[in-house]
Amino acid sequence: MPKVGMQPIRRRQLIDATLNAINEVGMHDATIAQIARRAGVSAGIISHYFRDKNGLLEATMRDVTAQLRHAVLSRLQRLADASPEARLRAIVDGNFDDSQIHSAATKAWLAFWASSMHQPGLGRLQQISHRRLLSTLVFEFRRTLPPAQARLAGYGLVAMIDGLWLRAALSGEPFNLEAARTLTTQFIRQQLTQAHSN
Amino acid sequence: MPKVGMQPIRRRQLIDATLNAINEVGMHDATIAQIARRAGVSAGIISHYFRDKNGLLEATMRDVTAQLRHAVLSRLQRLADASPEARLRAIVDGNFDDSQIHSAATKAWLAFWASSMHQPGLGRLQQISHRRLLSTLVFEFRRTLPPAQARLAGYGLVAMIDGLWLRAALSGEPFNLEAARTLTTQFIRQQLTQAHSN
Amino acid sequence: MPKVGMQPIRRRQLIDATLNAINEVGMHDATIAQIARRAGVSAGIISHYFRDKNGLLEATMRDVTAQLRHAVLSRLQRLADASPEARLRAIVDGNFDDSQIHSAATKAWLAFWASSMHQPGLGRLQQISHRRLLSTLVFEFRRTLPPAQARLAGYGLVAMIDGLWLRAALSGEPFNLEAARTLTTQFIRQQLTQAHSN
Amino acid sequence: MPKVGMQPIRRRQLIDATLNAINEVGMHDATIAQIARRAGVSAGIISHYFRDKNGLLEATMRDVTAQLRHAVLSRLQRLADASPEARLRAIVDGNFDDSQIHSAATKAWLAFWASSMHQPGLGRLQQISHRRLLSTLVFEFRRTLPPAQARLAGYGLVAMIDGLWLRAALSGEPFNLEAARTLTTQFIRQQLTQAHSN
DNA sequence: CATGAATGAGGATTCATTCAT
DNA sequence: TATGAATGAATCCTCATTCAT
Numbered sequence: 001m002p003k004v005g006m007q008p009i010r011r012r013q014l015i016d017a018t019l020n021a022i023n024e025v026g027m028h029d030a031t032i033a034q035i036a037r038r039a040g041v042s043a044g045i046i047s048h049y050f051r052d053k054n055g056l057l058e059a060t061m062r063d064v065t066a067q068l069r070h071a072v073l074s075r076l077q078r079l080a081d082a083s084p085e086a087r088l089r090a091i092v093d094g095n096f097d098d099s100q101i102h103s104a105a106t107k108a109w110l111a112f113w114a115s116s117m118h119q120p121g122l123g124r125l126q127q128i129s130h131r132r133l134l135s136t137l138v139f140e141f142r143r144t145l146p147p148a149q150a151r152l153a154g155y156g157l158v159a160m161i162d163g164l165w166l167r168a169a170l171s172g173e174p175f176n177l178e179a180a181r182t183l184t185t186q187f188i189r190q191q192l193t194q195a196h197s198n
Numbered sequence: 199m200p201k202v203g204m205q206p207i208r209r210r211q212l213i214d215a216t217l218n219a220i221n222e223v224g225m226h227d228a229t230i231a232q233i234a235r236r237a238g239v240s241a242g243i244i245s246h247y248f249r250d251k252n253g254l255l256e257a258t259m260r261d262v263t264a265q266l267r268h269a270v271l272s273r274l275q276r277l278a279d280a281s282p283e284a285r286l287r288a289i290v291d292g293n294f295d296d297s298q299i300h301s302a303a304t305k306a307w308l309a310f311w312a313s314s315m316h317q318p319g320l321g322r323l324q325q326i327s328h329r330r331l332l333s334t335l336v337f338e339f340r341r342t343l344p345p346a347q348a349r350l351a352g353y354g355l356v357a358m359i360d361g362l363w364l365r366a367a368l369s370g371e372p373f374n375l376e377a378a379r380t381l382t383t384q385f386i387r388q389q390l391t392q393a394h395s396n
Numbered sequence: 397m398p399k400v401g402m403q404p405i406r407r408r409q410l411i412d413a414t415l416n417a418i419n420e421v422g423m424h425d426a427t428i429a430q431i432a433r434r435a436g437v438s439a440g441i442i443s444h445y446f447r448d449k450n451g452l453l454e455a456t457m458r459d460v461t462a463q464l465r466h467a468v469l470s471r472l473q474r475l476a477d478a479s480p481e482a483r484l485r486a487i488v489d490g491n492f493d494d495s496q497i498h499s500a501a502t503k504a505w506l507a508f509w510a511s512s513m514h515q516p517g518l519g520r521l522q523q524i525s526h527r528r529l530l531s532t533l534v535f536e537f538r539r540t541l542p543p544a545q546a547r548l549a550g551y552g553l554v555a556m557i558d559g560l561w562l563r564a565a566l567s568g569e570p571f572n573l574e575a576a577r578t579l580t581t582q583f584i585r586q587q588l589t590q591a592h593s594n
Numbered sequence: 595m596p597k598v599g600m601q602p603i604r605r606r607q608l609i610d611a612t613l614n615a616i617n618e619v620g621m622h623d624a625t626i627a628q629i630a631r632r633a634g635v636s637a638g639i640i641s642h643y644f645r646d647k648n649g650l651l652e653a654t655m656r657d658v659t660a661q662l663r664h665a666v667l668s669r670l671q672r673l674a675d676a677s678p679e680a681r682l683r684a685i686v687d688g689n690f691d692d693s694q695i696h697s698a699a700t701k702a703w704l705a706f707w708a709s710s711m712h713q714p715g716l717g718r719l720q721q722i723s724h725r726r727l728l729s730t731l732v733f734e735f736r737r738t739l740p741p742a743q744a745r746l747a748g749y750g751l752v753a754m755i756d757g758l759w760l761r762a763a764l765s766g767e768p769f770n771l772e773a774a775r776t777l778t779t780q781f782i783r784q785q786l787t788q789a790h791s792n
Numbered sequence: 793c794a795t796g797a798a799t800g801a802g803g804a805t806t807c808a809t810t811c812a813t
Numbered sequence: 814t815a816t817g818a819a820t821g822a823a824t825c826c827t828c829a830t831t832c833a834t
Contacts (some may be wrong), residue, residue, distance in 0.1 A: 004795060026316035028226065032825060042799050047826065049797095107315055113368060114312035117305055118224035126368060155365070156381040160354070163361025167353070169312060170324060183354040190388050230808060240816045242810080245820065251808065402818065422623065422831050423710035427803060440806085445818095449804065456776055491731060503711055509764060510708035513619035522764060551761070552777040556750070559757025563749070566720060583621040586784050600793070626829060636795045638831080647829065799831080810820080 010049055011059065013039045020059045023104035027057075027111035058121045061112045062185035064105060066131040072136065084143045085188055088157070091136060092184045095161045096177060106169035134158055144192050153191040160187055208247055210258065211237040216258045221302035225255075229310070251253055256319050259310045262303060263327040265306035269295035270334065282341045283386055289334060290382045293359050294375060304367035332356055342390050351389040406445055407455065409435040414456045419500035423453075423507035454517045457508045460501060463523040467493035468532065480539045481584055484553070487532060488580045491557045492573060502565035530554050540588050549587040554581055603710065604643055607633045612654045617698035621651075621705035627791050655706045658699060665691035666730065678737045679782055682751070685730060686778045688770060689755045700763035728752055738786050747785040754781055770774040 019037035021080035032053050036043040050056040072094030079090050099105060116122040138154035144154060160183065168175040215237035219228035230251055234241040248254040269290030277288050297303060314320040338350035343351060358381065366373040413435035414521040417426035428518065432439040446452040468490030475486050495501060507531055534550035541549060564571040611633035615624035626647055630637040644650040666688030674683050693699060710716040732748035739747060754777065762769040 010797085027312070029316070031823085032821095043825085044800065044827085045798060047828095053825070055203070056377060110312050110315065113364070114308045115224070115226070116368065117308065117370075118227070130365075130368065135202075152377060152380065155377060156362075156384075159361030159365050159381070160358050161361065162364050163357030163359065164354075165329075166360050166364060169356050170328065172315075172316065179353060182350065183357070186354075186392075187385070187386065190384065195382075208814090229806080231806095241808085242816060242818095243814080245809065246814075406818085415601065423708070428805085429803075439804085440820060440822095441818080443805065443807095452735075463780070506708050506711065509760070510704045511620070511622070512764065513704065513766075514623070526761075526764065548773060548776065552754070552758075552780075553772060555757030555761050555777070556754050557757065558760050559753030559755065560754050562707075562760060563724075563753050566710065566724065568711075575746055575749060578746065579753070582750075582784065582788075583781070590780075604793090625827080628826095637829085638795060638797095639793080641830070642793075795832105795834085797831105797833090799829105799834090803827085806824085807822095807824095808820105810816090810818105811816105813816085 007049065008024065010039075010041065010045065011133075013041070014046060014049065014056060015060045015063050018056055019064075019104045019108055021179060022060075022111055026107070027115065032056075054119070054121065057112075057115070058125065060108070061122055061125050064108055064112070067099045067105075067123060068095065068097075069132065071099055072096070072133070076136075084140050085192060088137065088140050088188045088192075089181075091133075091140070092157070092161060092181070092188075094194065095165065096180055097132070101165070101168065101175040101177075108164065109167070110169050125173065130158070133161075149191075150153045156191070157184065157187060160184055203204065205247065208237075208239070208243065210243065211239070212247065212254060213258045213329075215263050216254055217262075217302045217306055220258075220306045220309055224305070225313065230254075232295055252319060254318070255310075255313070256323065258306070259320055259323050262306055262310070263323060265297045265303075266293065266327065267330065269293070269297055270331070274334075282338050283390060286335065286338050286386045286390075287379075287383060289331075289338070290355070290379070290386075292357060293331075294373065294378055299363070299366065299373040299375075304363065304373075308364070308367050328356070339389065347389075354389070355382065355385060402479070403445065404443065406435075406437065409437070410442065410445065410452060411456045411459050414452055415460075415504055418456075418504045418507055422503070423511065428452075428584045443563070448515065450515070453508075453511070454521065456504070457518055457521050460504055460508070461521060463501075463592065464491065464493075464496045464525065465528065466511060467491070467495055468529070472532075480536050481588055484533065484536050484584045484588075485577075485581060485594065486576070487529075487536070488553070488557060488584075491561070492576055497571040497573075498560070501559065506562070507563050515573065526554070527560075545587075553580065556580055601643065601679060604633075604635070604639065605758065608640065608643065609634070609654045609657050612650055613658075613698045613702055616654075616702045616705055620701070621709065626650075644790065648713070648715060651706075651709070652719065654702070655716055655719050658702055658706070659719060661693045661699075662691075662716070662723065663726065665689070665693055670730075678734050679786055682731065682734050682782045682786075683775075683779060685727075685734070686751070686782075688753060689727075689759065690769065690774055695759070695762065695769040695771075700759065704760070704763050707759070724752070743785075750780065750785070751781060754778055 015116050017035045018030065020038055021035050032046055033043050035056070036046060045054055046053070050059055050186035058062065060125070072091050075090040075094045076087060079087050082090075101110075112122055113126060116126040134154050137157050141153045144150075164180045164183065165175075168180075215227065215233045218236055220231050222231070230244055233243050233254070234244060235276050244251070244254055248257055250286035251341065273288040273292045274285060279286050280288075298307075310320055311324060314324040332352050335355050336348050339351045342348075361379045362372075364379065366378075410431065413431045414426065416434055417431050421430070428439050428442055432442060440537070442452055446455055468487050470542050471486040471490045472483060475483050478486075496505075509516055509522060513521040528532070535547050535552050537546035537549045539547075559581065560576045561571075564576075603629045608629065612624065612725055614632055615629050619628070627637050629650070630640060640647070640650055644653055666685050669684040669688045671742075672682060673681050676684075694703075706716055707720060712718040728748050731751050732744050735744035735747045738744075758774045758777065762774075
C-alpha cells in the first residue's frame with residue numbers, strides 16, 4: 001500500500017473528510033478516528049501529514065479560505081476593466097460561490113470562527129482572510145469614494161455578506177441567492193451614489 | 199447558608215460562571231469542573247440544578263437571548279408612538295446594547311450558534327430568538343412597505359446586525375458603535391424611502 | 397464507595413502500587429492502568445490525587461527519600477552523644493536500612509536516578525536528597541577533620557554507599573550487608589585516623 | 595553512495611546517534627525516528643542493521659562496554675611489569691577515561707543500568723562487563739592479598755568507582771578527576787598495606 | 793541499500809456523570 | 814442542599830514495525 005508521492009493525495013482526502021465530518025457531526029464530534037475512517041486511512045497517518053488534529057483543522061480552514069479567495073479573484077480577473085459596481089458585485093458573488101454556500105462549507109466557516117477566538121492558529125487565518133476581503137472591497141470603493149467613506153462602505157459590505165451568509169447557515173435552508181444579491185446590490189449602489197450624503 | 203431558596207441564586211451564579219468560562223477559554227474548554235470552580239461550588243451540584251451540562255448550556259443561552267429580548271422590548275416601550283424609523287433604530291440599538299456587545303456575550307453567541315447546528319436544543323433556542331427579532335423588524339417595516347419588501351428589509355437588517363456584530367466578535371476589538379449605527383440607519387432609511395425602487 | 401477523607405489512604409495505596417510496579421516490570425512498563433489495577437482503583441483517580449503520572453512518580457520518589465531520611469535521622473537521635481565514628485556508621489546503616497535495600501526500593505532508586513537526568517522535577521528531588529545526606533556526613537567528619545578533608549571524606553563516603561548499593565541492585569542478589577559494613581567502616585576509620593596523611 | 599561496505603559505517607553512525615539521543619533527551623524519549631534523523635538516515639533502515647530498537651540499544655551498550663574494556667586493557671599493557679598498586683590505579687584510571695566520563699557516556703551507562711534490570715539482553719551485557727572488571731581487579735589484589743580479602747577489596751573498589759562515577763553523572767557537573775583519584779588511591783593503599791588488619 | 797508511507801496497538805489524559813455521605 | 818470521591822468511556826497522540834517501491 002505505501003507508495004511514493006502520496007502526500008498531496010492524502011492531504012486532499014483528509015481535508016475533504018474533515019469538511020464532511022464537520023458538516024455531518026460538527027467540529028466537536030469530528031474526531032480523528034472518524035475523519036480517518038471517512039478518508040479510508042488509519043488514524044495514525046494524520047500525525048504523519050498534519051502533525052496533530054489542530055494541524056489538520058488549520059489546513060482545512062486554509063483550504064476553505066483559499067477557495068473563497070479563488071472564487072473572488074477569478075471573477076475579478078474576468079472583469080478587469082469593468083465599473084466599480086460591477087466589480088464589487090463580482091466580489092460579493094465570489095463570496096456566494098457554490099464552493100462557499102453549500103452546507104459543509106458554511107458549517108465549517110461557522111465552526112472555525114467560533115474556534116478562532118480561542119485558538120491562535122485559526123485566529124490568524126481568520127484575520128488574514130478577513131483583511132484580504134476587506135481590502136479588496138475598500139480598494140474598489142476608493143475608486144469612487146473618499147477614504148473614510150470607502151472604509152465604512154467596505155466594512156458595511158463585509159458585514160452584510162457575513163450576515164447573509166450566517167443567516168443562511170443557521171436557518172438550515174438553502175442559501176437564498178436572489179435575496180442576497182438584491183440586498184447587496186442595493187447596498188453597493190447606495191454607497192456609490194450617495195458619496196456626499198453622509 | 200440557608201438551605202431553602204437557593205435555587206435562583208445558584209442558577210444565576212452558575213450561568214454567570216458559564217458565560218465567564220466561555221469568554222475566557224471557549225465553550226470547548228469550559229468544563230463542568232471549571233465552571234463550578236468559578237461559581238465557587240462543587241461540580242456535583244450542576245446536575246442538581248440543570249440535570250447535565252447540556253441543560254446548563256441551554257439555560258445560559260436562554261438567559262442571553264432573554265437579555266437581548268429585554269433590551270429590544272424595553273426600548274420599544276419607551277417609543278410606543280414613534281415613527282417606524284425611530285422604532286427600527288431602537289430595535290437595532292437593543293441589539294447593540296451593552297449586555298450584548300461585551301466580550302463574554304459575543305463569544306457566547308458565536309459559540310452557541312456553532313453548537314446550535316448540531317444540538318437540537320440549542321438549535322431551537324436560536325431559531326426562536328431569530329424569529330422573534332425578525333418578526334419584530336418586519337412588523338415595523340410593514341407599516342410603510344408592502345409585505346414582500348418588508349420581509350426582505352427585515353431579512354437584510356437582521357443580516358446586517360448579525361454581520362456587524364460578528365465582525366466585532368471576530369476582530370477582538372471593541373464594538374464600533376458609531377459605524378454600526380451609521381450603516382444600519384442608512385439601511386433603514388434606504389428601505390423606507392425607496393419603497394418603490396425595487 | 398466514595399467516602400470522605402480518603403486522600404491519605406488513596407495516596408499511600410497508589411504510591412505502594414507504584415513501587416511494586418516499578419519493582420516487577422520497571423518504570424517504563426509501569427503504566428497508569430497497571431498501577432491503578434494493583435491499587436484496586438480506577439485509572440482516572442490518579443489524576444484526581446496526583447494530577448498526572450509524573451506527579452505520582454514524584455510523590456513516590458519523595459516517599460522513598462523521606463524513608464531514607466527517616467532511617468538516618470532516627471538512628472542519629474539514638475546516638476546523640478556518641479563518637480563521630482559511631483554516628484557516621486549509624487548514618488551508613490540508615491542507608492542500608494531494610495526500607496532501602498529491598499528489591500522494590502533499589503530498583504525504584506535506580507529508575508528515579510536515570511529519569512532524574514531528564515525530568516526536572518525528579519532531578520530536584522534527587523539533588524535535595526543527595527545534599528542532605530552529604531551535609532549530614534560532612535558535619536560529622538568536621539568534628540575531627542579540617543574542612544577540605546571533611547568534604548572529601550563525605551564525598552567519598554557517599555560514593556561508596558551509592559556504589560555498594562548500586563552493585564547490590566544490579567547484581568540481583570540480596571544485599572551483602574556484612575561486606576558493606578566492613579568496607580564503609582574501614583573507610584570511615586581511615587579518614588578519621590589519617591587526618592594528617594593527605 | 596557506494597552500495598557495498600556500508601554496514602560498519604551505518605552501524606557506527608547509528609550507535610553514535612543513539613548515544614547523542616540518550617544524552618540529550620534520555621533513553622525513554624530516544625525514539626527510532628529521532629535517532630534516524632540524527633544519523634541522517636531513514637527510520638526504516640534501523641531494522642535492516644539492528645533488527646529492532648532493542649538490537650540497536652544492545653549494540654550501543656556493547657559499544658560502550660567495549661570502550662571501557664579497551665581503556666582499561668590498553669593502560670594495563672603499558673604497565674606489564676609494574677607493581678600491583680600501579681596496575682590497580684591504571685585500571686581505575688581506565689574507568690575514568692575521557693571516553694567514559696563525558697556526559698553522553700555517563701547518561702548512557704545509567705540508562706542502561708536501569709533498563710538492564712528488566713531487559714534480559716541488557717542485563718547480560720551489564721553482568722559480563724561487571725564481572726570482567728571485578729575479576730581484573732581481584733586478580734591484581736590477589737598478588738598481595740589472600741583470596742577472601744582480595745575479593746572484598748575488588749568488590750569495594752568497584753563500588754567506589756561506580757559510586758564516584760554515579761555521583762558525577764547525577765551532579766551534572768564535570769567529573770572531579772582529582773578527588774576521584776585521591777579517594778581510590780587511598781582505598782587501594784589501605785587495602786594493600788593493611789592486609790592483616792581485618 | 794534505502795526510503796517513507798502506512799498501520800495499529802497502547803498509553804496518558806480528560807471529563808461528564810453518579811452517588812454515598 | 815451540597816460535596817468530592819470515584820468511575821469509565823472517549824480521545825488524542827506516540828511510536829515501533831512493516832513493506833512496496
